[in-house]
Amino acid sequence: MARTDSLEMGELTDTAYYILLSLVEARHGYLIMKNIESITNNRFSVGPASMYTTIKKLLSANLIRIYDDSDQKKKTYIATEKGIELLEKEVQRRREMVIHAEKVLKQRGEIEG
Amino acid sequence: MARTDSLEMGELTDTAYYILLSLVEARHGYLIMKNIESITNNRFSVGPASMYTTIKKLLSANLIRIYDDSDQKKKTYIATEKGIELLEKEVQRRREMVIHAEKVLKQRGEIEG
DNA sequence: ATTAATATATCATTAAATGATATATTCTAT
DNA sequence: ATAGAATATATCATTTAATGATATATTAAT
Numbered sequence: 001m002a003r004t005d006s007l008e009m010g011e012l013t014d015t016a017y018y019i020l021l022s023l024v025e026a027r028h029g030y031l032i033m034k035n036i037e038s039i040t041n042n043r044f045s046v047g048p049a050s051m052y053t054t055i056k057k058l059l060s061a062n063l064i065r066i067y068d069d070s071d072q073k074k075k076t077y078i079a080t081e082k083g084i085e086l087l088e089k090e091v092q093r094r095r096e097m098v099i100h101a102e103k104v105l106k107q108r109g110e111i112e113g
Numbered sequence: 114m115a116r117t118d119s120l121e122m123g124e125l126t127d128t129a130y131y132i133l134l135s136l137v138e139a140r141h142g143y144l145i146m147k148n149i150e151s152i153t154n155n156r157f158s159v160g161p162a163s164m165y166t167t168i169k170k171l172l173s174a175n176l177i178r179i180y181d182d183s184d185q186k187k188k189t190y191i192a193t194e195k196g197i198e199l200l201e202k203e204v205q206r207r208r209e210m211v212i213h214a215e216k217v218l219k220q221r222g223e224i225e226g
Numbered sequence: 227a228t229t230a231a232t233a234t235a236t237c238a239t240t241a242a243a244t245g246a247t248a249t250a251t252t253c254t255a256t
Numbered sequence: 257a258t259a260g261a262a263t264a265t266a267t268c269a270t271t272t273a274a275t276g277a278t279a280t281a282t283t284a285a286t
Contacts, residue, residue: 021213039213050243053243088218091214100131100153115243119273143231163274244271
C-alpha cells in the first residue's frame with residue numbers, strides 16, 4: 001500500500017476483499033462483520049474502524065452502493081456490478097499468487113526430496 | 114497493516130510473500146526483483162525501496178538468512194526453514210481466501226443464473 | 227567513450243489498518 | 257424490573273507498510 005491507492009490500482013486489500021465479498025448479498029455494517037467471521041471460520045475479522053473506513057472508500061469507488069436506507073439504524077449496502085467484476089478479478093489474482101508459490105515449492109520438493 | 118506487525122501476526126504481505134518465495138533459492142537483491150517479475154509474468158514488481166525494507170524485516174524475523182556475503186556487492190540471502198514454513202502456511206491462507214470467495218460467488222451464480 | 231544494465235541503499239511521503247473509545251438500542255436471563 | 261450481553265454505528269490518533277524519488281557504483285555492450 002502507500003503511495004498508491006489500491007482501489008485505483010484495481011486491487012483489493014484483504015479487508016476490502018472480504019467486505020465486498022460479504023456484499024454480494026445486501027447487508028448492513030454489523031452483519032458484514034459477523035458474515036466475515038462466519039465465512040472465514042473466525043480466521044479473519046474486521047473491526048468497526050476498518051470496516052467503516054473501507055465502506056466509505058468502496059462507496060466512492062462505486063464498488064458498492066446503498067441498498068436500503070429507510071431504516072436509519074440499519075443502512076444496508078450491496079456490491080455493484082463493477083464491484084463484482086473487481087472481486088472476480090481479484091479472486092483470479094490471488095489464485096495466481098497461490099499457483100506462483102506452488103510452482104516454486106513443488107520444484108523445491110522435487111530437488112530436496 | 115498498521116497497529117499490528119504482519120510478521121508478528123504470522124502473516125506475509127504481498128511483497129514479503131514474493132521476496133520469501135524468491136528466496137527458496139539463494140539470490141541477491143537485484144535477482145530477487147528480477148525473479149519476482151519473472152515468476153509473475155510482470156504482473157507484480159517490487160522496487161528497491163520496498164525490497165530492502167522488507168529484506169531487513171525478514172532477516173530480523175529469522176525468515177531469511179544471509180547465504181553468502183563473501184562478495185560484498187552481491188550479498189545473497191536464502192529462506193530459513195522457519196521462512197519456508199511460514200510461506201507454506203501463507204500459501205494455504207491465500208488458498209482459503211480464494212475458496213471463501215468461490216463459495217459465495219458460486220452460490221450467487223446459481224441464484225442469478 | 228557512452229549507454230544500458232546490473233546492483234545496493236535511504237528518505238520522505240502516502241495509504242491502510244486498527245485499538246481505543248463513544249454512543250445507543252434491543253434482547254435475554256435473573 | 258434490571259443488569260448484562262449482544263446488536264449496531266461511528267470517529268480519532270497511531271502504527272505499519274509500501275514506494276516514488278533519488279543517489280551511487282560497477283559491469284557489459286555498442
